[in-house]
Amino acid sequence: MPKVLILGGGLTGLISAEILKEYSPIIIEKSDSVGGMAKTFREGPFFFEYGGHYLHFQKEDSLEFFKKFSGDLLKRERNSYVYLEGKFVRYPVQIFFPEAFPLYKQQILEEQREKKIDKTNYYTYLKTSFGNILFEKFFYPYNKKFWKTDLEEMDPKWSERYIPQTDEEKIENPTDNVGYNKVFYYPKNGIGELSQNLAKGKEIHLKTKVKAINIKEKIVYTNKGNFEYDFLVSTIPLEKLVVLSELGSYKMDFLSIIVLNIGVRGKMERDFSWLYLPEEKTPFFRVGKYILPESEGLFGLYFELSHKGAYPNINILFKEARKLMDSLGINGKAIKALFLNLKYAYPIIKLKEKVYIEMLLEQLENHTIFPAGRMGRWKYLTMEDSYFEAQRIKKIADLFFK
Ligand SMILES: Cc1cc2nc3c(=O)[nH]c(=O)nc-3n(C[C@H](O)[C@H](O)[C@H](O)COP(=O)(O)OP(=O)(O)OC[C@H]3O[C@@H](n4cnc5c(N)ncnc54)[C@H](O)[C@@H]3O)c2cc1C
Known part of the structure; x- marks a missing residue:
């Protein structure tokens, strides 16, 4: 049996393992749970995440695939605005x-x-x-x-x-029926439900961090022992992979995200899915209301801030969130909170780096290492794209093992 190893137990890693299941792949994941960026953290009645994680589909087969692993999907319409000069300007x-x-x-x-x-x-x-x-x-x-x-x-x-x-x-005839996310879907127990279901029946090594990769001998070294492979799929940040496999070291630009989650008992004067915040008077670029819980007088908010390593301290952020709530007419008591900081959140695609990234991907593939996913392939991808990525990898694997 060929040895297929997948680095990273986020959605791309998990969906790849599902689609490649005839090869019985093994997943290596550094954290203590699967899901990567698409996790749900339950705090009492609240479903906190790395910001609103909503599913939108370009293709019918991906919708069917996600439905299979998330049970019933809630379907919602975007209700979004730009908050500018004290006005709610409808998006787009x-x-x-x-x-x-x-x-x-x-x-x-x-x-x-x-x-x-x-x-x-x-x-x-x-x-x-x-x-x-x-x-x-x-x-x-x-x-x-x-x-x-x-x-x-x-x-x-x-x-x-x-x-x-x-x-x-x-x-002249404004309609908001445009854009990729006009309608979106969400699992009824939170986005994390997807990874929990995808993980069932798979060999996953949690708390197992890749420390080095010997690309000649095809061995991955971790804190929990060595794993040999014939075919390696990597969803860990490309910047890291290059260093781990000793192919060089090059600082690639990326954004980190802070998500301040606040569970509120109270009332919103005006309902919204999310608001874009272009003004400097708040440090957050977006604030959103989670779909769950759907109970009267109880709602979860997320306040998102991007950074490249430096950010205001948590007390300041709480004060800023409160200030923003006041100006948006959100009244109530914060009864739960969760501060999340995601280091690798958005790849920044610089014009001068494009050729380098393409060369790097080619070089890795020549060593039977197949980068996939958002930070893995250094591409601005969605959760549906994780499914397309897994399909792309499956085609390569089938050709490779034929
Ligand atoms: C703020 C934000 C909001 C988003 N909203 C949406 C949305 O509404 N809709 C949508 O479709 N998409 C959204 N996305 C994108 C979506 O979350 C991603 O495209 C998708 O989850 C990426 O999955 P992945 O498996 O490629 O990467 P990840 O989820 O990052 O998985 C990579 C995994 O590798 C592990 N790992 C890293 N280093 C190592 C190591 N050395 N050893 C072992 N394991 C390692 C990590 O722990 C992680 O679990 C959003 C992303 C962000 C940041």
């Missing part, structure tokens, strides 16, 4: 901004009529797609606050999928 802002700030409507329409999209970098892409007003009022401040990176250094390609375009027609 590139369609609804003129409705909220009519003074700018003519100029925005004119800029849309004359637009020529320049994809040189993320900065030029945003500015030429949305025009000066939308760029200055929302796209620049929000992206600067979120990415904490020079936008001119960033590749715009990833964003085409996530940020819908606008035009005169859309602005």
Whole structure:
């Protein structure tokens, strides 16, 4: 029997193990539970996570796959806004901004009529797609606050999928029925339910951290012994994998995320799924309300802040969250809280690094190491993509073992 080893027990690792099950793969996971970024932490009645983790599907077969491992899925419609100058501007802002700030409507329409999209970098892409007003009022401040990176250094390609375009027609007849996440799904016991179900019946070594990889002898060294392999799938951050397999060392840029979860007994004057926060007066770039629990007067909020290593202390963040709640008309008592810090959350795709990353992936594959997943492949991927990643790996494995 060929030895298939999977590094990382997040969704990509678990779904790969499911799809590769004829090869009886073994999963190695450093933490004490599976799920990676897609975990649920139960705190009393609350379902805290690394921010709202919602499923959206491009393909029917992925929906079926996720349904199989999550039981019934709750289906919800996005109810999101940008909170700007004290107003709730319906998302997407590139369609609804003129409705909220009519003074700018003519100029925005004119800029849309004359637009020529320049994809040189993320900065030029945003500015030429949305025009000066939308760029200055929302796209620049929000992206600067979120990415904490020079936008001119960033590749715009990833964003085409996530940020819908606008035009005169859309602005004149605004509808929020656009974007990849207009409708989304959620397991009725939290996103973590998926990994718990996927883990059943699989050989998973928890609290087992990869310390080194001998790519010539095909051995993975961990704190709990050595694992030989013929075929290695890695979902651990690419930056780490390169060092562990002694193929070099190169600092790749990425974002970390703090998620301050607060369980509230109280009332929201205005309901929302999540709000984008472009202004500097709050350190958070987004605040959201979890789907669960669905009981009257009880709700879980998440306040998200991005960083590259330095961030305000927890007491300051709590005060900032309280301040934001007050300005949003969220009244009540915080009865539970959970502070989460996720180091590898978003890969930053820099234009100058693209070629290097492609070379690196090719080099690893030549050594039968197959990177997959969001930080594993250093690509801005979703949970549905974890399924596509697993399918891609299955095709490679079948060819390899044929
Ligand atoms: C704030 C945030 C919100 C998101 N919201 C959504 C959403 O609404 N919808 C959506 O579809 N997607 C969302 N995503 C993306 C989604 O979470 C990811 O695409 C998906 O969970 C990635 O799974 P993965 O297995 O590739 O990576 P991970 O979940 O990171 O799994 C990698 C695993 O490798 C383990 N590992 C790392 N190093 C080692 C080592 N040395 N040895 C052993 N194990 C190791 C880690 O512990 C981890 O369990 C969001 C992501 C973030 C950060």
